[in-house]
Amino acid sequence: MTTLIVGLIVLAIVVLALRATIRQSKSGGCSGCSGCGGSCASCHQETPPDKKA
Secondary structure, X not given: OHHHHXXXXXXXXXXXXXXXXXXHHHOOOOOOHHHHOOOOOOOOOOOOHHHOO
């Protein structure tokens, strides 16, 4: 019984975190580099055109 309760609590935490990540992603926010694949400005710094080889 205790295992079931702890499992449900962990599952609820995971669901809430996933829901928050999806909402932030849909609103255009970056939810961390792993969430955006490095395409967010805060995750990836593009080299200026004059510095490219």
